Amino acid sequence: MSFAVSVQSHFSTVPLKRTQFKNPSPRTLLSSSCFESRSVSSYLRLKERTCLVSKPGLVSRYRQKLQAGIGAGGEFADSGEVADSVASDEPESFSWSSVILPFIFPALGGLLFGYDIGATSGATLSLQSPALSGTTWFNFSPVQLGLVVSGSLYGALLGSISVYGVADFLGRRRELIIAAVLYLLGSLITGCAPDLNVLLVGRLLYGFGIGLAMHGAPLYIAETCPSQIRGTLISLKELFIVLGILLGFSVGSFQIDVVGGWRYMYGFGTPVALLMGLGMWSLPASPRWLLLRAVQGKGPLQEYKEKAMLAFSKLRGRPPGDKISEKLVDDAYLAVKTAYEDEKSGGNFLEVFQGPNLKALTIGGGLVLFQQITGQPSVLYYAGSILQTAGFSAATDATRVSVIIGVFKLLMTWVAVAKVDDLGRRPLLIGGVSGIALSLFLLSAYYKFLGGFPLVAVGALLLYVGCYQISFGPISWLMVSEIFPLRTRGRGISLAVLTNFGSNALVTFAFSPLKEFLGAENLFLLFGGIALVSLLFVILVVPETKGLSLEEIESKILK
Numbered sequence: 001m002s003f004a005v006s007v008q009s010h011f012s013t014v015p016l017k018r019t020q021f022k023n024p025s026p027r028t029l030l031s032s033s034c035f036e037s038r039s040v041s042s043y044l045r046l047k048e049r050t051c052l053v054s055k056p057g058l059v060s061r062y063r064q065k066l067q068a069g070i071g072a073g074g075e076f077a078d079s080g081e082v083a084d085s086v087a088s089d090e091p092e093s094f095s096w097s098s099v100i101l102p103f104i105f106p107a108l109g110g111l112l113f114g115y116d117i118g119a120t121s122g123a124t125l126s127l128q129s130p131a132l133s134g135t136t137w138f139n140f141s142p143v144q145l146g147l148v149v150s151g152s153l154y155g156a157l158l159g160s161i162s163v164y165g166v167a168d169f170l171g172r173r174r175e176l177i178i179a180a181v182l183y184l185l186g187s188l189i190t191g192c193a194p195d196l197n198v199l200l201v202g203r204l205l206y207g208f209g210i211g212l213a214m215h216g217a218p219l220y221i222a223e224t225c226p227s228q229i230r231g232t233l234i235s236l237k238e239l240f241i242v243l244g245i246l247l248g249f250s251v252g253s254f255q256i257d258v259v260g261g262w263r264y265m266y267g268f269g270t271p272v273a274l275l276m277g278l279g280m281w282s283l284p285a286s287p288r289w290l291l292l293r294a295v296q297g298k299g300p301l302q303e304y305k306e307k308a309m310l311a312f313s314k315l316r317g318r319p320p321g322d323k324i325s326e327k328l329v330d331d332a333y334l335a336v337k338t339a340y341e342d343e344k345s346g347g348n349f350l351e352v353f354q355g356p357n358l359k360a361l362t363i364g365g366g367l368v369l370f371q372q373i374t375g376q377p378s379v380l381y382y383a384g385s386i387l388q389t390a391g392f393s394a395a396t397d398a399t400r401v402s403v404i405i406g407v408f409k410l411l412m413t414w415v416a417v418a419k420v421d422d423l424g425r426r427p428l429l430i431g432g433v434s435g436i437a438l439s440l441f442l443l444s445a446y447y448k449f450l451g452g453f454p455l456v457a458v459g460a461l462l463l464y465v466g467c468y469q470i471s472f473g474p475i476s477w478l479m480v481s482e483i484f485p486l487r488t489r490g491r492g493i494s495l496a497v498l499t500n501f502g503s504n505a506l507v508t509f510a511f512s513p514l515k516e517f518l519g520a521e522n523l524f525l526l527f528g529g530i531a532l533v534s535l536l537f538v539i540l541v542v543p544e545t546k547g548l549s550l551e552e553i554e555s556k557i558l559k
Contacts, residue, residue: 122248154207
């Protein structure tokens, strides 16, 4: 965990009795009318309370620097001088070996989500084959087939709804353990299903696990990793989702000609879910969640601080009770307590729709909404036919085409992982969403009047997939995991996940009637228009969070 601070200029060189702030915090604005009478010591106490420290002693050095400037000339020290002093404190040091496991095990929840998407495409073909299903109930009606395909989606919706009120009670670790158990049960029941009804129960349970995992995984990763690599790790979680899709496609291609192959496709998730559950059991609870519980008065403060210190030590590979972890806990507790007390609305159920929480919900919820309604499921639906028109022989085999697209998605997601903490969130979103809009207009033009140029369609398809994987794919979930204030983070992310799965269901169910009513060319034109609206949303609403700790995002952006 990191509490690195990029301290900006908060004051100019003016007489003490008339101090003015260039970038005042909300707390400063609230007290500006009476600040002239504040003493230096009270101002410093205020700064100590609102400053998030990255190294032990930073506040004391900050105090000494200010007092030195005052003593020298009766005025506050120059802001650039203080900024240089603070900037010399480097972000939290860590070893990559210590952050691998706290990332890998939560990320397996994303891999299992992606695996279900990939495996279902092959499993439905196997299930409906009289020769290969190995059952007597292979003759599905359209409604039954739709329930099999969307069963996990319904479960994910239920999981997102159920976790809204209990996320902060369960904690991130226990939530992911429960998700692993549901994944395990869902895989086993689906793979061994003796009839359609049992199969649907298994799909629903598996989907319930998806809802919990997609809520808990980004939370746990964001709250336990150093802030300077938070973007990289959460984007890597998206890479795991894509890797899961590719794995599902690959298992499907190997088992598609096997009698009862769908059982192996769905059952393959069992050992992965077991590994995820055992791994999460071995990891500590999120230190931020432990300190939040202490601030909420859910137990003895000292007990929770000791647990948080042990968690820090384990997460960073240090001896139990080391001094660095002790200082990190003290600093984290100050940050959590300040962030929690700054929320004035109280702990009511609708708190997430008020003040800074509503701003965060608008940003996070808007991103995951546009992620779905810009037509991603529809574009991939046309992938096979587009490749066939270009003369790719592999397109005659749906499973092989899916593997090709999965590999490309994986490569482009890796580009986002490599650049998200370098370029930042906004540049990737703006560039990627612009490419998505262009690709959708090209696809519309292909179906309208460029049918004789199949390479245009292939290029547009690859442009769409690539731009999606460097923008909406990973960045939406990254922003969701870091934008919500600590006090409502669990409920806020739950609503964002619910928005994602709900809009996914809306696009999935509306696709066929829209295709019939509008035609492919006008459908892609509609999605292109929505992509332009989403681009404006990103430019006007979405902030840059690169390099900021979670508490800094709350204090500098949301307030």
